[in-house]
Amino acid sequence: MNIIEVKDYQAMSEKASLYVIDKVREAPFINLGLATGGTPIGLYKLLVEDYRKNHTSYKNVTTFNLDEYVGLSGNHPNSYRYFMNEKLFNHIGIKKINTFIPNGAADDILNECNMYEQLINQKGGIDLQILGIGSNGHIGFNEPGTKFDSRTHIVDLAPSTREANARFFNTPNEVPTKAITMGISTIMKSKEILLLISGESKSDALHRLLHDGVCESFPASVLKNHPKVTIIADEAALRKKLTLTSCC
Numbered sequence: 001m002n003i004i005e006v007k008d009y010q011a012m013s014e015k016a017s018l019y020v021i022d023k024v025r026e027a028p029f030i031n032l033g034l035a036t037g038g039t040p041i042g043l044y045k046l047l048v049e050d051y052r053k054n055h056t057s058y059k060n061v062t063t064f065n066l067d068e069y070v071g072l073s074g075n076h077p078n079s080y081r082y083f084m085n086e087k088l089f090n091h092i093g094i095k096k097i098n099t100f101i102p103n104g105a106a107d108d109i110l111n112e113c114n115m116y117e118q119l120i121n122q123k124g125g126i127d128l129q130i131l132g133i134g135s136n137g138h139i140g141f142n143e144p145g146t147k148f149d150s151r152t153h154i155v156d157l158a159p160s161t162r163e164a165n166a167r168f169f170n171t172p173n174e175v176p177t178k179a180i181t182m183g184i185s186t187i188m189k190s191k192e193i194l195l196l197i198s199g200e201s202k203s204d205a206l207h208r209l210l211h212d213g214v215c216e217s218f219p220a221s222v223l224k225n226h227p228k229v230t231i232i233a234d235e236a237a238l239r240k241k242l243t244l245t246s247c248c
């Protein structure tokens with residue numbers, strides 16, 4: 001894993017945006033894997049700014065998002081489809097039909113998971129996957145204990161994940177209890193991964209990622225087995241404050 005240290009959230013976002021823009025210019029038909037949550041918002045803002053100023057073309061880009069809440073349709077303001085449209089897709093000239101996110105409102109969620117996995121494979125797989133990390137080490141919504149060979153599947157969200165995401169909802173009870181997520185093996189099949197980590201609340205997770213072994217109780221640890229991972233982490237995340245016990 002290659003680590004790039006930066007000062008703060010803004011610097012992380014800038015570095016990440018330059019990284020992504022270079023890739024999109026080099027490979028206009030790139031398949032990008034995208035993430036939601038607080039971490040990539042700054043990156044998306046800068047991609048939009050670059051599109052306005054420099055007209056980087058997304059017309060041949062295809063995207064796959066990591067996850068979606070079960071029970072929320074794409075026009076629900078808390079759905080990840082809505083988030084992606086608002087933060088990025090509506091502003092960069094990408095064709096919406098080339099932007100894929102699991103449908104959390106599908107009648108048959110199991111079928112939706114299988115179709116999503118197949119679709120990623122049919123389109124040639126993900127070239128560059130953007131990832132955040134949960135303070136419990138989750139990647140996508142793969143919570144601790146998820147099998148490393150998992151494909152796109154339904155998950156029960158960990159209480160700590162629902163608590164962390166409650167800030168985006170009117171009340172904590174509104175946070176869905178289930179989600180569809182790419183599996184760990186789906187993520188690991190990406191040709192390249194860019195992991196963004198910012199803030200003190202992620203410092204334990206980053207420390208474990210860098211110093212502990214690889215085990216399913218800390219999902220992000222699997223990234224050590226991937227041949228091409230770049231981490232962009234800010235000073236606050238890199239400041240060690242280990243309160244969790246090591247597991248492996």
Ligand code: PGA
Binds near residue numbers: 038
């Ligand atoms: P965050 O979430 O970007 O909102 O901190 C990251 C994650 O849970 O993967």
